[in-house]
Amino acid sequence: MATLFLIVIYLSFISLGIPDSMLGAAWPVMHLDIQAPFGAAGTLSIIASVGTILSSLVSGTLLNKLGTGWVTLISCCLTAGALLGFAFVPSLTWLAVLAIPLGIGAGAVDSGLNHYVASNYKAHHMSWLHCFWGVGATTGPIIMAYYMGTESSWRGGYQAVAIIQMVLVVILLFTLPLWKKVAAIQQEAKQREKQNQSGSELHTTDSSQATDHSSGDPAAKVNLLRIPGVNFTLLTFLFYCGAEATVGLWGASFFVGARGVTPEMAAGWVSLYFAGITLGRLITGFLTLRMSNRRLILIGQLAAVAGGILLLMPLPPILLMSGLILIGVGFAPIFPGLLHETPARFGEKNAARLMGYQLAMAYVGITILPPLFGLIAAYVHVGWFPFVVLAYILLMLLFAERVNQKLRHA
Incomplete structure (x- = not known):
């Protein structure tokens, strides 16, 4: 049952x-239509992100009350x-209004799932969970590209995705009783595993869930910002999520406005960018069995730098697309590697609170950095996209x- x-x-x-x-895939056509x-896409991104941040902050209370x-x-x-x-929507104003429930819903789903x-499944399932976010992020531009190409309608793309979401709502409604049952089954299995280990130290990521998160936990009194490396890891989350969101939101506009690619093709390229994230995370789930998170993170960062450099160059379309996929x-x-490293780097007692700090900074990056480029694109030129992303x-x-240096000398 738990696996199904x-x-x-x-x-x-x-x-x-x-x-x-x-939104990023549709925006080159969408902003003209309404x-x-x-640069208003950046404003919409801010509104949705604020809703996401607020719902994430209250998600703990909601989860305790509602499940x-x-x-x-x-x-x-x-x-x-x-x-x-x-x-x-007939205008930008209505888009701004609708961005609020869109952001609120996204933040609650993200935090809750x-x-x-993390509480009920093993560590590799967390990597694959984020892989399936990539499946959705890849599917969105594909759907939008199809409707813009065949029906010349970005509105049809949103209608199709709304129907998909409604089908999911029906599925969730019928499976509602299973959430508590599956959690109980998984917790029983974890208790048996602990008993079999006869009190030995757990070596899986799931061991962090055994931490006492009550108000009496001494860790709750620790000033997390004073722990060596925490400030730098928060900035890492800010710039990672800001970069990822900037590419997703403005990539299509860059290719259309600066490289002369058709909107349909640009939307397809952005879907390949998200496909790269998706496939990469699927593979990462297996690579973590043989390689350390720190090595995988560094390899990923260097690959993203190489992809950004490719976008800077006056290359033919196929190589530009390769740069986007490489990023x-x-x-x-x-992202999953940094989350996974949190207990090992900063202690299991601090991991729960620090996870919240990290996700908050991630959303701050999503809120601030893509709109910052939107201002650059509006007042300078969209061709600055690869410079800003890099x-x-x-x-x-x-x-x-800097985090690694701090930890080595701690």
């Missing part, structure tokens, strides 16, 4: 990824309704290496 139930969880995370990539300024199943169901209803509204999988593949191991990636690499 993972399918429902993965489907839910797919639904989280689809809206994240659709007569919105080119993961109800939170996921309600959140998917919000995102389905918002996406359906996107298909019929990450918590549920996606490079990004694949970074700068974000290099800053991420710099801060990640």
Whole structure:
């Protein structure tokens, strides 16, 4: 039952990824249709991200009161309704209004499912959970490219995705009783595993879930920002998620506005970027059995730098597309790897609170950095895209290496 139930969880995370990539794919045509300024996509991104941050902050309370199943169901209803509204908006104002429930729903699903999988499944399932976010993020631009190419309608793309979300809502409604049952089964299995180890130290990532998170935990009094390396790891999350979101939101606009690619082709290329993240995370789940997270993170960062350099060059379209895919593949191991390293780097007692800090900084990066490039594109030129993305990636690499230096000398 627990393994089959993972399918429902993965489907839910797919639904989280689809809206994240659709706006960027549609925007080159969409902003003209609704007569919105080119840089307004950044404003919409900020609004959705603020909703995501707020829902993430209160998700713990909601999960305790309602349970993961109800939170996921309600959140998917919000995102389905918002996406359906996107298909019929007459102006930018309505897009801004609908971005609020879209962001709120996304934040609650993200926090709830990450918590549920971390608590009830083994570590590699976490990597694959984020892989399925990539499945959704890859699917979004493909759907949008199809409707823009065959029907010349970005609205049809949003209608199709809204229907997909509604189907998921029905599935979640019928599987609602399983959330608590599966959690109970998994917790019983974990207890048996602990007993079989006869009190020996656990060596899996799931051991972090045994940490006491009550208010009486001495770790709750620790100032996390004073722990060596924490400040730099927070900045790493900020620039990683900012870079990933900037490429997803503005990549299509760069190829259309600066390289003369058709909107349909540009949307398809952005889908390949998310496909690189998806496939990379699928492979990473297996590579973690043979390689350390730190090595995989560094390899990914260097690959992303190489992809950014390719985008800077006056290359034919096929090589430009390769640069975008290389950035996606490079990004694949970074986010789940950094999350996975948290207990090992900063202690299991601090891991739960620090996870929250890291996700908060990730959303801050998503909120601030893509709109920052939107201003550059609006007032200078969209051709600055590869320079800005490469700068974000290099800053991420710099801060990640500073964390390693701090830990070596701690």
